[in-house]
Amino acid sequence: MTPWFIRSTKCAVDQAFPAPPSFILKQDHNGPGVSGIKSLRVLALLGAGASGLLSFATIASSDEAEHGLACPNYPWPHSGILSSYDHASIRRGHQVYQQVCASCHSMSLISFRDLVGVAYTEEETKAMAAEIEVEDGPNDEGEMFTRPGKLSDRFPQPYANEQAARFANGGAYPPDLSLITKARHNGQNYVFALLTGYHDPPAGVSIREGLYYNPYFPGGAIAMPKMLIDGALEYEDGTPATESQMGKDVVTFLSWAAEPEMEERKLMGFKWIFVLSLALLQAAYYRRLKWSIFKSRKLVVDVVN
Numbered sequence: 001m002t003p004w005f006i007r008s009t010k011c012a013v014d015q016a017f018p019a020p021p022s023f024i025l026k027q028d029h030n031g032p033g034v035s036g037i038k039s040l041r042v043l044a045l046l047g048a049g050a051s052g053l054l055s056f057a058t059i060a061s062s063d064e065a066e067h068g069l070a071c072p073n074y075p076w077p078h079s080g081i082l083s084s085y086d087h088a089s090i091r092r093g094h095q096v097y098q099q100v101c102a103s104c105h106s107m108s109l110i111s112f113r114d115l116v117g118v119a120y121t122e123e124e125t126k127a128m129a130a131e132i133e134v135e136d137g138p139n140d141e142g143e144m145f146t147r148p149g150k151l152s153d154r155f156p157q158p159y160a161n162e163q164a165a166r167f168a169n170g171g172a173y174p175p176d177l178s179l180i181t182k183a184r185h186n187g188q189n190y191v192f193a194l195l196t197g198y199h200d201p202p203a204g205v206s207i208r209e210g211l212y213y214n215p216y217f218p219g220g221a222i223a224m225p226k227m228l229i230d231g232a233l234e235y236e237d238g239t240p241a242t243e244s245q246m247g248k249d250v251v252t253f254l255s256w257a258a259e260p261e262m263e264e265r266k267l268m269g270f271k272w273i274f275v276l277s278l279a280l281l282q283a284a285y286y287r288r289l290k291w292s293i294f295k296s297r298k299l300v301v302d303v304v305n
Helices: 004-016 034-067 087-101 122-129 162-168 187-196 243-258 262-296
Strands: 133-136 145-148
Touching: 087 243, 187 243
Parallel strands: none
Antiparallel strands: 133 145
């Protein structure tokens, strides 16, 4: 007869470590069943797959929050191999920059003379440059003076220095737009999506005061408010100034500012391809002419002598 304390210990062990279910592990007189081991492997694979999916979703969500929402690709008319800029759009884009963007953003690498023959005539550009006052000097007395602008002058700066710009914009520094479409990944599409992508934050997302929700901006909160509003300005050529039209025009202008030699480069590349094609045809003809006598001659081997 088994003592009572041994029976109590056995019951406690059975309660703490119950037997595995029959569908996971089966035993017979030959040892552990194969079906139980397969079930464990299936469960392990399912667990690993679920963990991988959860980790991938977490990484994708954090990447979107850190780098911003991926912007769509738009069919820019100047992106083709032999396509050129829409110069009417460049002129409208410069008007958008002047009336909307220039109050905060500089274009320190662009001069007024760069606009001649691209968007304005020389007389129009001279009149535009003369509207600004430029500090120059020193004069013969060693003092600085102001004069009307001229074609060789750069676009005026909205702020005297970076500290003044940050102070006026709540600590945010408006970037220079001269090379903005080259300085940002997928630049043209990013700038257009950023300018037209403002909307109310979704449920659960809070934006602190002074910032605005834009999913295309890294972090989703940007200090620049929505600037492109339907009818915000009136185009000189009568084109309706919708939000998307102004965004398209200003991005075209910024693309030209970042790459003003694009049209000349494409034309030069086409000329070189044409010349090299002629050289290739000439080389192919010369090869055929040079080797034709060797390909057409007949060799007779006299095996007797």
